[in-house]
Amino acid sequence: MEIKVLKNNQNLKLKPAKLAVIDIGSNSIRMLIYEDFNSSRVPFFNEKAVCELGKNLDKSRKLHKSGVDYAQKVLKRFSEILNVSKIVNLKIIATAVLREATDAKPFVEYVENLFKKKIEILSGEEEAICSAEGVKIGFDNVDGLVADLGGGSLELARVENGLITNKTSLPLGVLRLLNNPIVKKRNLSKYIKQLLRDEKWLSKKKFENLYLVGGTWRALFKLHLFQNKHPVHIIHQYSVNYETISSFVEKIASFNKAKLKTVEYISKSRTPYLPYSSIILDEIMKVTNPKNIICSISGIREGSLAKDYFKNIDNSQVFEKSLEYISKKRGDLGLTYKKYHEFIKPVFDGNEHFDEKLLNLACVLSHMDWGLGAFQKAELVFQETLNTPLLRLSHKERIQIALSCYWRYCSIKYNPKIEYLTFLNNNEIFSSKQVGAALRFAHSLTSISTIFLEEFKLYKRGNSVFLKIPAQHQEIISKQATKRFKALARELFLEPRVIYSNN
Template sequence: MLELFSNLFGTLEAKRPVAIVDIGSNSVRLVIYDGLGRAPTPIFNEKSLCAIGHGVATTGRLSGPGVEKAIAALRRFKTLIAIMDVEDLHVIATAAARDAANGPDFVAAASEAIGAPVTLLSGKREAELSALGVLSGFHDTDGVVADLGGGSLELIDVKGTRIGKGISLPLGGLSLMDASDQSAKAAVKITREALGKAKILDHLGGRTLYAVGGTWRALARLHMRQRNYFMSIMHGYTIPARDAADFVGLVERVINADTLIAVEAIAPARRPLLAYGAIVLDEILRRAQPKEITISAAGVREGLLFEKLDRAERRQDPLLVAAREINQMNARSPNHAEDLCEWTDEFMKSTHFDESVEEQRLRHAACLLADANWRAHPDYRSDHGLNIVANTAFMGIDHAGRSFLALTASYRYLGLDQDVHPRMRTLVSSRLLDRARLLAGAMRVAYLVSAAMADVLPRTPMVCVKNKLVLTLPNDLADLTSDRLTNRLKQLGRLIGREPAVVVAG
């Protein structure tokens, strides 16, 4: 009980916030993170759509009104950074500022406005940071990162923890709009010629295109709304290539983006760029034939943070790091979650069911999050638990994985035979759905035995022995035996084809 009371309002080790100001061709954004780490959480996020890159492709100069708006935004960001007492600040600028004749003057003015030096990224450096951002946000990568900004498109190959050599092309939404004189036919020709020379796309066939950037996210959000997709998280949203080709073809045909279904979900200032983003994506699909497009919410900014971690921190699993932090802050007895991971390890091993590395990490994440919602009213713990796992800004997980975590939480509270979340079940395979019920059934036993307290589960193993599902209780816990416990063992036993048994050992 001492651990319970000491952790009711537990906090993590104090971290110092870090801020990144990203001066792009279309937007100027401030993101403040809770600190450096494998799973940094944004605690403040604001942007201003300034379009400083509008006209650079034709005039060679940054937009005057855009520059004025950007400088005003940077002054505002400086005040916000001071209010939040942020000492670790990084300011970066990308395509428009590096390509414009008046770029150096703007960088100097921007530095004065924000009160910090501005690092002007080369196209190659921008691609490298985008790739690192994707590595930070996905557990296992295999494909090409495509970072589409207002001024440029960066492409770079990623596989596992390795990144290739990046390239930068003048195919950003604003640049393409200006260079084509707002002609869709001309934009297609420009894009096709540029991508035709991009040898990096020769190796994308059958792999994943990781889409980074606001225009890609806007297109994906529109795709979600048109499908009436029930999950709002952008990171990890995946569109099969054939579906993406049909969708971007529709967007390309619509001259006025305001006529698209659900376009109200897109900021008005970004709508004119949708057709140009669709043209670029369509040409990549034609040129390279990837298997799918996956949206990454992590890009240059997250790559910059990831680069600052040491090698050991980079190797950590971002999903499990975030889950442990949530467990530490919210669970009644945080060490119980670690016990639950090991307890279910032994249980799964004893079943002799095949379990992949990905399935194991999802199981561990579910165990770490299992008590994060205990403060909710008992009638609403299922809904609260689902909200935590379905909508928290986790990295290193796709939408099927989120659905697994949410379904596990729901089955745990509502029962294994309930018809829970039919739409969410469509995102998981039959196998993963079965594993969610199996894990939830084990949790229903574990929490009855341990009362969510640490150091109990190691003394009460539950394993399969031949055709039996055996829960062993030591003598001093023998009185935990009850009809309710037996019924939960029976439910779990039916799922795995074993007869339940409770054994009291001296």
């Protein structure tokens, strides 16, 4: 089956976009497959192989022979997966190793013949742009420095108000440094300082955030996350302040080979690079002095797709499609979440502690009915929601939504583990309880039909919360619904009022 590339002028706004991207790097080759990139920027297939194509590249200027042999086997497997899966939309990108190797041509020809598709060999600046665009996919309101550390190079890009204002590429890849015949670990800091000093824009303005992209930094942050018993086991948007991470990277930078063998939680293929990635990060932080250091799983691959094919699709449209995508995945084929949202929304308008985005997601993610007991459902939906495959959620936002979904299934007198509550302030906890109580009440009205969510009205006036019921439906209100309405009013610190209407 012939692999085809998406055309840039294709109208993908309303069409599902099932596609794949292959990234040929200096250290590894990775393929991602997306079921519908318009609706979910999280791949359902994500496989990496460490081939080390760029091993000893600085010395030989050629591709590593054993790396080429292994890479060809890996790529043949990827080709078979695409054929079996009937994925015809493919993009192949390559970075420093194919830019610099003097004997890259035969390998490039092999890959292009295998997939019947041209490889896009990115320049250093194009890498920086794609990485920054990828981070913009994974975060709301990106502001700061994006740093993408690969096997052969380090890309840096400043993003201000969503725009890339500066960018550069430096020869600071971890595989390159590990095998560099001249630059050794003992003088690496001095070498990095000089390269960063030459980029004058780095020190001219302070950075609020430093976004880290790349497998070695993900491994470093995963290690920090587990060692510090962080309750949300998700690397994306794991954020640490400067003071906290500074001492950690200094410690990891000092590790020798014997000490690295004792490191737990991360892949052994990543451990040799940890000291190098730590030294690089330490020097970048010293120059840029960021307030927050944040890990991103979205980067060059996602950015290359978005930059070329999806740049004209606005964020609100992507968010709406992602809600529909998740609701259908959870069995809400009739998009019932929209009825829930419209019913409870008047009570939460203007709530700065649980905004519209979170309210929408709570309505979608709280939908679960597996025939289990209420408390079992509460525990399950909490974990499901906490780990939902969405990129643009901070860890605090995940906890807020998960708590509201938890209290949707059990009484607010119960609590999940206290370690989650410590991430929120009192107002955020109260708001999560209120949303949970509202969803719990709304569910009691839908035991017969969701049509009642359209005919009944819930709203606030003064110091009361009102439930407006058509007179012909007054017998529908059960004791359970009345009890839950009163519970919602208590959480809102309002008086419950019921109005029967003839129109």
